Amino acid sequence: MSHCNRYTYWLRFCYSRLTYSLEEELSALHLRKSAVSDKILNKCSVIFGIAFASQVSFFESGVEKLNKKKIQSEQTKKRVAEAAKSLFVQKGYKATSIEDIVNATGSSAGNIYYHFKSKEGLFLYLIGEWDREWEEKWQVKEPLYSTSVDKLYGLAEHLVLENLNHPLTKAADEFFNNAEKASDAEEKISEMMAGYLRFNQKLLRQGIENGEFAENNVESLAIILDSLLIGLSQHSRKLKREDALALYKSAIDVFILGIGRNR
Numbered sequence: 001m002s003h004c005n006r007y008t009y010w011l012r013f014c015y016s017r018l019t020y021s022l023e024e025e026l027s028a029l030h031l032r033k034s035a036v037s038d039k040i041l042n043k044c045s046v047i048f049g050i051a052f053a054s055q056v057s058f059f060e061s062g063v064e065k066l067n068k069k070k071i072q073s074e075q076t077k078k079r080v081a082e083a084a085k086s087l088f089v090q091k092g093y094k095a096t097s098i099e100d101i102v103n104a105t106g107s108s109a110g111n112i113y114y115h116f117k118s119k120e121g122l123f124l125y126l127i128g129e130w131d132r133e134w135e136e137k138w139q140v141k142e143p144l145y146s147t148s149v150d151k152l153y154g155l156a157e158h159l160v161l162e163n164l165n166h167p168l169t170k171a172a173d174e175f176f177n178n179a180e181k182a183s184d185a186e187e188k189i190s191e192m193m194a195g196y197l198r199f200n201q202k203l204l205r206q207g208i209e210n211g212e213f214a215e216n217n218v219e220s221l222a223i224i225l226d227s228l229l230i231g232l233s234q235h236s237r238k239l240k241r242e243d244a245l246a247l248y249k250s251a252i253d254v255f256i257l258g259i260g261r262n263r
Contacts, residue, residue, distance in 0.1 A: 073115075076107065076111065076115065077115040077116075079105060079107075080101065080105050080107055080111075080112055080115060080116070080122070081116075081122065081125060081126060081129070083101060083104040083105045084096070084101045084104075084105075084122050084123075084126070085126050085167070085168065086104070087100050087101060087104060088123065088126070088168060088171040089167045089168060089170075089171065092170065092171055092174055093123060093171040093172075093174040093175045093178070094174060094178070096119070097119075098112060098113075098119055101122075117184065118182060118185070120175075120181060120182055120185040121184070121185065121188075123171070123175055124185060124188050124189070124192075126168060127168070127172060127175075127192070128192070130166065130168060131192065131195075134158075134162050134163070137158070137162065138155075138158055141154060141158060142154070147207075147210075147212060148203060148204070148206050148207030148210065148212045148213065149207070149212055149256060151203055151206075152203070152207075152252050152255070152256065153249065153252055155203070156229075156245075156248035156249060156251070156252050157245060157248070157249075159229060159232075159233070159248065160236070160241065160244045160245050160248055161241075163233065164233075164236065164237075164239075164241065164244055165241075169237070173234075173237075176189075193226075196226055197219075197222045197223065197226060198222075200221075200222035200225045200226055201218050201219065201221075201222040204218050204221050204222060204225070204259075205218050207259075212260070213256075213259045213260060214259060214260065216259060221259060224255075225255065228251055228255060232247060232248055232251055235247075236248070
C-alpha cells in the first residue's frame, strides 16, 4: 500500500470513528431518534466530510508534486548518464572530465554530483546498467540449456557476444586498471565482484547437485571460473569473433575436464 493510500485510509478511519462516536454519544442521551440529534449529526457529518476531503486533496497534491519531482530527477540522471557514456566511449575514461559532461549535458557540476558522487560513481553506474542488461539477456537464454555443462558453454558464448565488442569495453579496461580509486568506488567494485562469484556458484552448485560435476568446494571453483573468464576477456580483445568463441570453448572444455565426475 502506498503512503497516499495509507494516509487516505487513516483519514477515512478517523472520520468513521468520529461519526460513530457521535452517534454513541447521542444514543446515550436518548436523543438519537429526535429531530435535534439528526440535525446535529448531519451538520457534524458535513463538517467532518469537508475536513476529510480537504486533507485528502492536500495530501494527494503533495504526493503528486513529489512524484513529478522524482520523475524529473530520474530523467535528468539518465540524460547525464547517456551523455557521459558517449563521452567515455569516444574519449576513454581518463580523458573524460566532469567539465566535458557539464558541457555535453548543460547540467551544472553540482547537479551531476547530486546524482553521482564522482566520475567514478558515474562510471560504475554505467557498468551496473551494463551488468543488468547482460543478466536480463542471459535469463532469456538460460532456459534453452538443459544441463549445467550446456550452460557453461552458453555462458562463454554469451560473454563473447555481449562483452567483446561492447562500447564501454575499452573504457572499462582503463577504469579497472587505474590504481587510484576512492574507497567508496572500491567498495562498489567489491560488491560487483561478489555478485559475479554468486552467479558462478549458483551455476556450479546446480551441476554438482544434478550429478554432472564432482563434489568440490563451490566457492573455490567459482573464483577459478571467474579468473579464467577474466583472463580470456583480456586475451581475446583483438581476436575476431569466431576465434574468440573457439578460444572460450576450449577453455570451458579444460575447465569441465577438471571438475567432471569422470576425470
